[in-house]
Amino acid sequence: MIEASDVFEYFMCPYKVYNKHNRDKSLMLPFSDFSKKLMEAGREHEKEVISKLKVSRPFYKWGDFSKGFLETVKLMQIGADYIYQGVLKDRNYLGIPDLLIKEKGKSRFGDYHYVAADIKSSAKSKEEQIMQVKFYNMLLEKAQGFDAGKGILILKENSETVDLTQIEDKFNSALTKIDLMCKGLEYGMHIDGVCKDCPWREVCIPLAKKKKDVSLIYGLSRPMHYKLIENEILTLNNLIKANTSKVAKLTEATEETVEKWKNYARVIISGKAKISKINLPKTKNHICFDIETTEDGKLYLIGIWHKKKFRYFLSGDNEKKIINDFIEYLLGLKDYILYHYGPYEKSMFRQLFDKYKIDDSIRNDINSKMVDLYQIVKKNAVLPLTSYGLKEIAKYFKFKWRSTDASGGNSMLWFDEWNKNKDKKVLKKILNYNEDDVKATYIILKKMSKGKV
Template structure:
């Protein structure tokens, strides 16, 4: 049975659809703490939205979806204004939209028609969400004899009306592919950072490593991966032996990208890194920096490492820690600040504006910030598939104290600290921040001549 979830999953990873329909579910991992937190937040948002809408819900025995379908049709014939969790079915397709909303129009039921709506906790609608609604609309058209070509997404802060006709061709192509995948076509394996929190990762990643799957090449996007597959390039070895000029003729792929991919393929095959050492500026202190923030973006912890760990923490006074951080930097002689990824610079620029840090001070601090990820990408080719801090530092030998260390999990830990005031949880967060800045320092050391 193909369900609305399959459309949603297809547009994030087609291989999840393959796994769902063709593999033993016991191979799936349980959701991570962060995934559970997101699911809980989604359910709470749905409860809040639905509590404000007068509705009826079809009554049926659990998992008896045929009965659920019949009860839903009865409610539609009755002309119920809003049907919550109605069951839609046609042949091998089934969907359970969050809402069926009655509107003016004509259908086989009378002078009204239903459109499908889903409730999502995101700020903006996503293509995958819209495709799911188109699937529901397709089923609705079979039941009520007509499609409106419209859908609704209840987002975190607004209600969005969607013109489904804009996506019709793409939807129809996807549905054909999904039909084939559910019948056993193995399609769509691509390894990237989203795999880290996927319940199927222990199936896909080992398989890709064993076969030298070309998607393990760092920087190779899913669309470009599929273009390579069309040319028969499936493995590291295929890519290393490919002609640069021929691949560069593919739309959207340039010579420099191909050269970089081929170099990465060679390093993955040999296991030997290729690092061009960089010369660091001559300053008194090389300081590595990392921040921790709440889900709403509020910064509650700034950690520094220059051979020893220093941090600024406050649960409820962001301004205090920002100004303490600035005062500390002003007390120093010459220094450089190293962070891993662009987010720190972006956040500090906003914080300096928000708390009216003098322009000359703000400009001076920002000018001393260097994104280590940019330097890694430019100067290092490593025998790993991901270049985020955890992977690069672990490759160089760093070990985080927490086995479940991650930015997303740190948000879960922080919420536990706030809810329970468990000092061990706060210590875990601070230790995690210290590990991040020490790991950044190790990468800096391995990349430079220091």
């Protein structure tokens, strides 16, 4: 049975669909606490939306989807305005949209028809969500004898009506692939940074390493990977042996990019990193820092590693105080360089400086002294890793976080818990996590400045 979730997953990672239909589910890892919270937030958003509508719902025993479909059709025949979790079924296709919404227009039921809608807690619509609604629309057309040509996504802040007429070819191609994968076609394995949160990661990553799959190359996009596959470049060795000019032409990449891929491939096979030594800017104060924010993007902690000592600026609900205290600390130093890992810190500071109207001379001075260590690593290091995230690289350099469940997502959960009950043990866990992050940043900085592992 091909379900709407298969279409959704296909446009995130096709190999998830293959795994679901061809592997033992016991191989899946449990979802993280943060992933569970996101799911719960999605369910709460759905409840809130539904509570404002007068909905009808088909009654049937779960699993008896043929009965569920008949009950849904009955509701459509009597013209129910909103059908909640109606069952749509055709051959081996099954879809249960969050809502079927009645609109004026002809169908086999009379002078009205239905439009499929899904409720999502994201801020903007995504391709996988639109394709899922397209799947519902396909089944809905069969049921009502009319193609609405559109779907609705009820998002966190607003609703979007999406045009489904322009994605027909892409959708049909995906559906054909999904059907073949359900029958055993192995297709679509691609390793990248998002794999670290996937329940199937303990299947895919070891398998890719065993095969020396070409997608192990850091920075190789899925579209580029598929172009390589189409030209029978499946493994790291295939790529190394291939003619650079020919690969560049086939993939529409530059020869410089192809040579970079080959360099990564050699490092992955050998397991030996290549690091070009960097010269650090001259300053008395090399400061590594990291910020922690809530789920809705509110700053609650800035931690720094300065002269081998951890300092922090914390407030449960007063981000203005945090940013002002941090600025005061920096102004007291005058001469300093701020190292962070990734673009988030600079982006957040820009927002906070705007929000609290920080003087231009101060903000410009701080911005000029911020250095993104991630960009330095990307430019000067070739590592046998599939992700260049802070944790992956620091762990490669033998650094260990004290919490086994350390992650940005979990730190948000810990903050929520501490904010409710002020448990000192939870606060200690938050601070330890932040301290480990800034220490890890420092370790990477030190390795890059020495030019060796």
